Amino acid sequence: MHKELIVQKYGGSSVANVERIQKVAQRVVNYHKKGFELVIVVSALGDTTDELIHLADKINAEPSEREMDMLLSTGEQISVALLAMAIHKLGAQAISFTGAQVGIITDSSHTRARIIKINADKIKEELKKARIVIVAGFQGVTLNQDITTLGRGGSDLTAVALAKELAADSCEIYTDVEGIYTTDPRIEPKARKIEEITYDEMLEMASLGAQVMQARSIEVAKKFNVPLHVRSSFTINPGTMIIKEVKMMEDVVVSGITLNKNQAKITLCGVPDKPGVAVKLFKDLAMSGVSVDMIVQNVSHTRLTDISFTITKGDRAKASKITKMVAKKIGSSDVLIDEDIARVSIVGVGMKSHHGVAAKMFGIMAENKINIEMISTSDISISCIIKKKFAEKAVKKLHKEFGLDKRG
C-alpha cells in the first residue's frame, strides 16, 4: 500500500525552546502513528541565527561569506539533532541529516545559494526503514563540499524543494500564525484566515508586505506545482492552502489587503522636462543597491517637473545622498523626503477578469477623505501611497467594502 508522504517545515519560533521542541516532536509522532511517511525540515532554534551573526560581527564586520555559511549552518544542525532526540524519547524512530548529508547540492553563491539538484536516495532509504527523516533547513553543499546557506526564508525553500524531489503528497509550512489572513489581524480584528490562495496572489502579497513566507519559496512551489499548507504549530486547525487555482463558489475579486509602513518617499523637484534625467537618477540608485518601489513623474505644465519615488526606509540615507548629487548636477531646486507615508495594497487574481476594481478602490479612499499620493498597479494588485495616519483606516474600509470580513 502506498503511504502518503508529508514534508513538514517548522520555523525558528516553533522550536524556540525545549518545551516547543517537545511539542513539535509530539505532533510529528502523532502523524507518524497515523501511518504517514514524514520528512521534517527544521530551522535554527529561535534567535540562534541572530546570535551567531552578532558573534561574527564582533570579530569581523565584513566576514567571508563562505565562513558565514560555515558558522550559520550550525544553527539548523543543532535543531535537527535535538528534535531527533525528542522524537526518540517518545519511542519513535527518527534520524537527522545536514543539508550536505542528504545531498542538497547548490551553486557556490554563499549566503544566498541556489539549489541545483537534490539526491534524495538517502532520504528514501531511511523512509523505507519507517524512520522519520529530519533535515536541516536553510543549508546545502557545493559539489566541492563547501557548506552553503540559501538566504532568508531558506528553510521554506528546503521544504519545497524536498517535497518536489520526493513527489510528496503535501508540504506543510508550520509557523507562529494560523495561516494567511485577508489582512493583518492586529489592524483589523475582522480579518479572516484565507482557506485557499493562488501562488500568484501569495507572491504579490509577499512582495507587498505579508511576512509569512518569502517570495522565493512560493515561486519554486509554483514552478513545480507543490501545494503548500501554511499553518500554526501551536494548534491543530487547518491553515491556508497555497495552490495553483482556487475554485470558489463565489467570484472573489480581492483576496487580501496588505499594508507597508516601512517606506519613504523622495521627491526631486524642478527637474528639466527632457529625456535622460530620470534615467541617470534611477541608474545611480540601482548601482548603489537601492531598490526603488514606485515612481511617479508629475505631468508637466511648464518646462520643469517633479519626480517622486519610494524606497524602504533602510535605504533612506543612501538614496537621499544620491538624489541630492543628481539634483546639484542638473541644477534642480530641491529634494524632499517624506517618511510619513504608507502603502496600502489590494491583491486578487479576480482583478484580471473584473473591471472597475481600481475605480472602486479610489472611490473608497475618496469617500473617506484619504488623499492618494501615488498609485501603482500590476495584473493582480493595486497599491496606493497615502499619509501614514490614514493607514489603518484605509485598511479597515477596504477590508469592509471589498467584502473580506463576510465571506467564508
Added chain:
Amino acid sequence: MHKELIVQKYGGSSVANVERIQKVAQRVVNYHKKGFELVIVVSALGDTTDELIHLADKINAEPSEREMDMLLSTGEQISVALLAMAIHKLGAQAISFTGAQVGIITDSSHTRARIIKINADKIKEELKKARIVIVAGFQGVTLNQDITTLGRGGSDLTAVALAKELAADSCEIYTDVEGIYTTDPRIEPKARKIEEITYDEMLEMASLGAQVMQARSIEVAKKFNVPLHVRSSFTINPGTMIIKEVKMMEDVVVSGITLNKNQAKITLCGVPDKPGVAVKLFKDLAMSGVSVDMIVQNVSHTRLTDISFTITKGDRAKASKITKMVAKKIGSSDVLIDEDIARVSIVGVGMKSHHGVAAKMFGIMAENKINIEMISTSDISISCIIKKKFAEKAVKKLHKEFGLDKRG
C-alpha cells in the same frame, strides 16, 4: 624551498571568547608571516560543549549517540568559522573545514570514534595556495557520511593524527598552562616546567593524574613518533616537548610527581584464603564498568585475609554494592570504605636503570612519619596510597629529595 609545516591545536580555553579568538588569530598570523605552513586545529569555544550536553539532557536523558555527535560537532564548527574570520580581519588568507570536509574518516563508534584514515589532499591543496588551514577538532565522519566525535581529548587526537598524516615538522598543543610541570604548582610553588619528557613518562603521568593531555593522543603520538610541544596560548614562552628519548646532561631518575585525591579504598575483610574469591570480586566489578586501580591482598597468618583495592570516587556506590554482595556470599565479616586517602606517584624513565628508587621513596615517607597503606609499581613509576592529610606534605618532600626543584 621546503617550508616548515606546523600543526597547532588550540583548546577551548584558548578560544573561550571573542578577545581570545583574536589573540589566537594574531599568534597564527605571526607564524604565517614568518613563513611557516600552518594547519590549525580548534576545540569548541569555552563551555559550548557542556552547554550543548545540558540542552540535550533536558530533552532526552539517554540521547542517541549518533544524534549526540550531530549536536556536539557544531561546537568546533562554530570555532573554525570564527577563527577564520578573525584571521581574515588581520589580512591573512585562511579557510576553515569540518572533520568531514578534510576527510577524517572514523569507525562508527559514535561519541568515541577511532580514526581509520585521513585523506589530506584537500589540506595539501589549500596549503599550496599559501592559506592557513583551520580544521574542526574532535570530529570525523564515517564512510557512510555520519558525523562522529572522538571522545574526550579528541581535538588533541585530531592534531596528532593530522601532524602524522601531513608529516608535520612540529605539533603544538596550546592550552592554559605553560607546559608539563614536575608537580602541580598549586601544591609546590617550586615546581618547574619540564623542558623535555618522553612519551612513556607522559603517558604514566597522564594515567596517574596529570590532566594536561589525554593518554590516547600521547599513545598515537608515540606510535607514529610525532613530537609534541605542549605550551600556553597566553605567552610566547616555550613549553614542554614530549618526545621519544630525552638526552639530558644529568642522569634524571624522577621526572615528575603526581597526586590523585579522587580515589577511595575499599577493603573486604575476613576473606577465606583460597583461590577464586578475588577472581569473583574483580570480575563482578569489571562487568559493571568499575575500573580498579591498585589491589593489595594482605599476607595471611590465619585462614582469613583482607583484600583492599582503590577506585575513583565516582564508582564508590557501585563498587561498594558489589563488594557487599560478594561479602555476603562468602560469609565475610566486613566491608570498609575509606575516602580519606590520596595516591602519590613518582614517574621517571630513569628508574629502569637505577636501583633503590623505591627504597628511597619509602625512606622519605618514613622520615616524615607518613604511613604507606598500599604500594603499586610499574617500569617507570611508583605509587603509594597514604592518608589524605599527608598528601601535600608528601609531594613537597619527594619533590625536594628527588632534586626536582633544583635542576634546569
